[in-house]
Amino acid sequence: MSKPHEEVWNNCLSIIKDNVSHQSFKTWFDPIKPLSLKDNTLTIQVPSQFFYEWLEEHYISLLKKTIKKELGPNGSLEYSIIMENNYKSNKTYSVKVPTTNRNAIKNPSVSMPVDVGSKGIKNPFIIPGLKKVVVDSQLNPNYSFENFVEGECNRLARSAGFAVASKPGGTAFNPLLIYGSVGLGKTHLAHAIGIEIKNNHPNKTVLYVSSEKFTQQFIDSVRNNTQNDFIHFYQMIDVLIIDDVQFFAGKEKTQDVFFHIFNHLHQTGKQLVMTSDKPPVEMQGIEQRLLSRFKWGLSADLQVPSLETRIAILEKKMYTEGIELPKDVVEYLAYSITTNIRELEGALISLIAQSSLNKKSITLELAKQMIDKFVKNTAREVSIDYIQKVVCDYFNLPIELLKSKTRKREVVQARQIAMYFAKQMTKASLASIGAHCGGKDHATVLHACKTVNNLMETDKRFRGYIDDLDKKISIQ
Ligand code: ADP
Numbered sequence: 001m002s003k004p005h006e007e008v009w010n011n012c013l014s015i016i017k018d019n020v021s022h023q024s025f026k027t028w029f030d031p032i033k034p035l036s037l038k039d040n041t042l043t044i045q046v047p048s049q050f051f052y053e054w055l056e057e058h059y060i061s062l063l064k065k066t067i068k069k070e071l072g073p074n075g076s077l078e079y080s081i082i083m084e085n086n087y088k089s090n091k092t093y094s095v096k097v098p099t100t101n102r103n104a105i106k107n108p109s110v111s112m113p114v115d116v117g118s119k120g121i122k123n124p125f126i127i128p129g130l131k132k133v134v135v136d137s138q139l140n141p142n143y144s145f146e147n148f149v150e151g152e153c154n155r156l157a158r159s160a161g162f163a164v165a166s167k168p169g170g171t172a173f174n175p176l177l178i179y180g181s182v183g184l185g186k187t188h189l190a191h192a193i194g195i196e197i198k199n200n201h202p203n204k205t206v207l208y209v210s211s212e213k214f215t216q217q218f219i220d221s222v223r224n225n226t227q228n229d230f231i232h233f234y235q236m237i238d239v240l241i242i243d244d245v246q247f248f249a250g251k252e253k254t255q256d257v258f259f260h261i262f263n264h265l266h267q268t269g270k271q272l273v274m275t276s277d278k279p280p281v282e283m284q285g286i287e288q289r290l291l292s293r294f295k296w297g298l299s300a301d302l303q304v305p306s307l308e309t310r311i312a313i314l315e316k317k318m319y320t321e322g323i324e325l326p327k328d329v330v331e332y333l334a335y336s337i338t339t340n341i342r343e344l345e346g347a348l349i350s351l352i353a354q355s356s357l358n359k360k361s362i363t364l365e366l367a368k369q370m371i372d373k374f375v376k377n378t379a380r381e382v383s384i385d386y387i388q389k390v391v392c393d394y395f396n397l398p399i400e401l402l403k404s405k406t407r408k409r410e411v412v413q414a415r416q417i418a419m420y421f422a423k424q425m426t427k428a429s430l431a432s433i434g435a436h437c438g439g440k441d442h443a444t445v446l447h448a449c450k451t452v453n454n455l456m457e458t459d460k461r462f463r464g465y466i467d468d469l470d471k472k473i474s475i476q
């Protein structure tokens, strides 16, 4: 009665497709080949050890669910990994899917004192009429404070989070509302606070829930006539973390029930942590009485990280994944993707996947190709900062000099070259290019472009510089 392996895998793929982003799907699932189906075990071929580990780390529950859906409760999965060294000979070996040894492949360097995932947390209360429940905190141990890089962009939110974690319910930051646009670390920080509270106060019942899930649970409770259980459940939580409260917009009944839960928790000294994509003043479709409560505590924003912070985040990520990359590649990524940390990480991971798939080493060249291919929709263009950096590296000058007003000859020339490339390769206005290059005006930028053009025609060595730099800066 076993189905052919390809059909099973195709069915799995169509489910997986709906559950992961397009980019992740292309990166991680497209390259997989189904090999066989025997005794309810589907064997899939993955291109490398890294692929296998990544799938295990990030997609194992999705994979397991899909396999069970397709093959029934006894269905299982086996990998066949193409080993890096003898890929030419096509020799492979298989590893049984380690549903139990997941921890073995987990990065051992991150020590997680809170075993939130597996043990669950004992509920200190016994509610009459309800059986004793164990609340799974839903915290993701990877989203810890240790893994959260500090920067100017998140200083306030981070330290408020720390304060709350040391005295949940006992600071003025109640509720603590973290807001910021997509991919800047709201969810990460919200989990970090929860994890830190579990570190400091193991007996507190912490619960992380997305507002969509909260809404869905509420709707279900209405349908099943178990609204009271729903409310009781939330009222016994010590630290309630609700992610993306903007999704409550327009959902009056959900807001209503959340309002009551909020009041109960707040009055009994329990901590509320919320995240949102906007500050309370800009939230629409949320009742006034709820908004005014959101403002009771502290609203702290997450801003776009600076270049240094972006590099630090990439380095942290590489460290925890046990990956090493050339410095220029890391810098290139950090220069290229500026406004969304999730995309930044996505690019890093795609790059590693690409390299492991094609057995190519990771070079600047590959990074450029990959960014072009994978991150197209971020409307990337070379930034002035990046141009300045490449030019300064090339001439061995500190970037501060280029941005300063100094008129030293070699700096003036590098600055002119940077202006020339900025004019050619970015959409920045002359005025803005000037402002980036030592506070010059638009006429100076025009003059620089003319000078560079002239020199290129008359000075062969200079022309060589420009050609070199052109190659380094432009994206293939
Ligand atoms: P948001 O919820 O704001 O959309 P997330 O919390 O999901 O963003 O963050 C997106 C990704 O960026 C996550 O993988 C997260 O770990 C990472 N990230 C965000 N901020 C930081 C930071 N300061 N240090 C390390 N990683 C970060």
Ligand code: MG
Pocket: 186, 187, 188, 243, 244
């Ligand atoms: Mg989020």
